[in-house]
Amino acid sequence: MASRVSPRRLAFLCLAYGCVGLGAAGVVLPLLPTTPFLLVAAWAAPKGSTRLDEWLHRHPHFGPALRAWHEQRAVPKRAKWLACLLLLVSWLTLLLTSDSARVPVITGILFLGVALFLVTRPDATYP
Numbered sequence: 085m086a087s088r089v090s091p092r093r094l095a096f097l098c099l100a101y102g103c104v105g106l107g108a109a110g111v112v113l114p115l116l117p118t119t120p121f122l123l124v125a126a127w128a129a130p131k132g133s134t135r136l137d138e139w140l141h142r143h144p145h146f147g148p149a150l151r152a153w154h155e156q157r158a159v160p161k162r163a164k165w166l167a168c169l170l171l172l173v174s175w176l177t178l179l180l181t182s183d184s185a186r187v188p189v190i191t192g193i194l195f196l197g198v199a200l201f202l203v204t205r206p207d208a209t210y211p
Contacts, residue, residue: 092131093131093132094132095132096128096129096131096132097128097132097133097136098132099124099125099128099132100124100125100128100129100131100132100133100136101125101136103121103122103124103125103128104121104122104125104136104140104146106121107119107121107122107125107146111145115170115173117163117166117167117170118146118149118163119149119159119160119163119167120163120167122140122146122149122150123150123153125140126140126141126150126153126154141154148208148210149163149208152208152209152210153208156206156208156209157205157206158205158206158207158208158209159202159205159206159207159208160207160208161207161208164202164203164205164207167198167199167202168199168202168203171195171198171199172195174191174195175188175191175192175195178191179192
């Protein structure tokens with residue numbers, strides 16, 4: 085008889101695999117960041133699958149950024165600046181397309197908080 089996967093574990097597994105997919109797409113798509121999706125995947129993976137967690141940390145492309153985060157709480161410099169650029173482009177799009185000032189103001193405050201968090205993290209140093 086096959087063992088049932090708990091709904092909680094399944095939710096973490098789906099989140100982890102979805103973020104791995106988005107992170108992988110970010111490797112080849114210039115405007116899609118990889119690091120934030122991998123950080124979410126790294127958070128969700130151990131709650132859904134230890135095998136996925138081990139694979140992520142051993143992966144030749146994803147592993148170094150994840151290890152830098154876990155060991156140094158650091159983000160690669162390129163990822164920081166790309167994320168900030170994308171936040172700015174997204175905010176400008178909202179500003180130009182929104183009918184109300186409320187959405188760009190609230191979103192701008194949120195985006196500014198994310199950008200400040202990112203740029204205040206140390207730059208990742210890889211061995």
